[in-house]
Amino acid sequence: MSHANHQSPAAALATRAVHAGREDFAELGVHTPPIDLSSTYPVHDLAQGTASLEALAMGAREAPNSIYARLHNPTVARWEGAIAALEGGEEGIAFASGMAATTAVLLAARERGGHVVAVRPLYGGTDHLLTSGLAGLEVTFAEADAVEKAVRPDTALVIIETPANPTLVLVDIADVVRQAGDVPVLVDSTFATPVLQRPLELGATLVLHSATKFLGGHGDVVAGVVVTNDEWARRIRHVRVATGGILHPLAAYLLHRGLPTLPLRVERAQATAMELARRLDEASEVVSLHYPGLPGGDPNGLIGRQMTGPGSLISFELEGGLSAAAACMQAMQLATPAVSLGSVDTLIQHPAGLTHHVVDPKIRRASGIGDAMLRLSVGLEDVDDLWADLRLGLDAAADASRRLAKRPSLAGSRV
Numbered sequence: 001m002s003h004a005n006h007q008s009p010a011a012a013l014a015t016r017a018v019h020a021g022r023e024d025f026a027e028l029g030v031h032t033p034p035i036d037l038s039s040t041y042p043v044h045d046l047a048q049g050t051a052s053l054e055a056l057a058m059g060a061r062e063a064p065n066s067i068y069a070r071l072h073n074p075t076v077a078r079w080e081g082a083i084a085a086l087e088g089g090e091e092g093i094a095f096a097s098g099m100a101a102t103t104a105v106l107l108a109a110r111e112r113g114g115h116v117v118a119v120r121p122l123y124g125g126t127d128h129l130l131t132s133g134l135a136g137l138e139v140t141f142a143e144a145d146a147v148e149k150a151v152r153p154d155t156a157l158v159i160i161e162t163p164a165n166p167t168l169v170l171v172d173i174a175d176v177v178r179q180a181g182d183v184p185v186l187v188d189s190t191f192a193t194p195v196l197q198r199p200l201e202l203g204a205t206l207v208l209h210s211a212t213k214f215l216g217g218h219g220d221v222v223a224g225v226v227v228t229n230d231e232w233a234r235r236i237r238h239v240r241v242a243t244g245g246i247l248h249p250l251a252a253y254l255l256h257r258g259l260p261t262l263p264l265r266v267e268r269a270q271a272t273a274m275e276l277a278r279r280l281d282e283a284s285e286v287v288s289l290h291y292p293g294l295p296g297g298d299p300n301g302l303i304g305r306q307m308t309g310p311g312s313l314i315s316f317e318l319e320g321g322l323s324a325a326a327a328c329m330q331a332m333q334l335a336t337p338a339v340s341l342g343s344v345d346t347l348i349q350h351p352a353g354l355t356h357h358v359v360d361p362k363i364r365r366a367s368g369i370g371d372a373m374l375r376l377s378v379g380l381e382d383v384d385d386l387w388a389d390l391r392l393g394l395d396a397a398a399d400a401s402r403r404l405a406k407r408p409s410l411a412g413s414r415v
Contacts, residue, residue: 017260021085091230098123098125177203190210191311208226270311317370317374
């Protein structure tokens with residue numbers, strides 16, 4: 001049974017979120033997604049089994065026999081079809097992590113050429129993968145409005161992330177696609193989800209999510225997914241089979257179970273973030289605030305044209321630098337000091353010391369990621385409770401800043 005995208009494109013996204021990937025439930029006689037935990041599948045017909053293995057090993061979406069769970073799993077395929085329906089793509093390919101998904105795309109891109117163009121900032125892991133050379137690709141980093149100049153005859157892929165992690169800068173997807181010409185564009189849309197942004201509708205060839213984040217939404221899944229066309233899907237699945245990065249079926253089940261509430265979770269967290277951003281913007285302890293929903297936060301007017309809303313991530317910088325940021329994180333009692341984002345609970349983390357610590361410090365600073373920056377992923381708690389918690393953090397940051405200011409200057413001293 002195929003689990004490709006059969007959901008009517010005319011259905012509203014909230015409807016697709018509830019029903020996508022469930023098209024065969026009546027036939028199966030079930031009401032919730034079944035879980036197939038098999039690691040191997042009996043081969044009663046050798047000729048059929050051989051043909052199935054050959055097809056799956058070369059990247060086919062399905063075959064009469066799944067053969068082995070590294071090649072195909074029905075529970076994973078069902079969720080892949082569901083997320084493809086939400087993104088408006090032909091196929092989804094799910095992985096054991098967002099970085100596994102990114103790696104597979106880069107390896108698949110090598111069929112086209114040995115060069116990629118990327119726009120910073122990107123997630124720290126992605127940046128590190130590109131600069132380390134592990135994927136065997138040469139990378140040129142370019143500003144969003146200079147992608148066209150950076151493209152070469154051997155450019156295989158253009159990579160952007162919008163909203164960017166952690167500065168929340170918005171990149172004009174349609175303009176980057178125009179500049180890229182015939183070169184495929186990959187958009188990491190983790191922060192937006194298909195609720196707020198659908199890059200394929202804007203001309204991108206591939207959209208990627210760390211499904212650990214909003215798509216999972218409950219802090220209990222590590223996963224990644226790419227949605228794209230049939231041609232790219234076959235190539236990416238070929239890499240997935242060869243490298244073994246397929247998502248575990250239990251994780252796929254949890255992702256599918258949580259999909260119907262995705263629009264509600266995203267919209268509720270966004271509403272709270274908008275109010276918190278407004279209050280943070282008025283806080284004297286905050287020297288710089290990054291949120292697309294505030295005046296000046298969306299200079300290219302992409303909200304309403306590219307995104308339906310500003311999302312639920314906020315980054316802010318505190319007077320007092322690193323010590324103030326650390327004090328703020330430590331003092332907060334409701335928000336969890338932890339990496340990741342998009343969960344039902346609020347998380348706060350320090351990008352320069354955690355998610356982007358693997359990026360060269362000079363590059364971090366040039367990308368706007370300083371030691372005073374904190375990134376807040378707003379959850380589903382009450383807005384006033386979250387603000388009271390933030391006030392605890394801001395007060396602690398102010399105390400740390402005052403203590404720092406009182407220290408004797410070491411300028412000119414020898415140590």
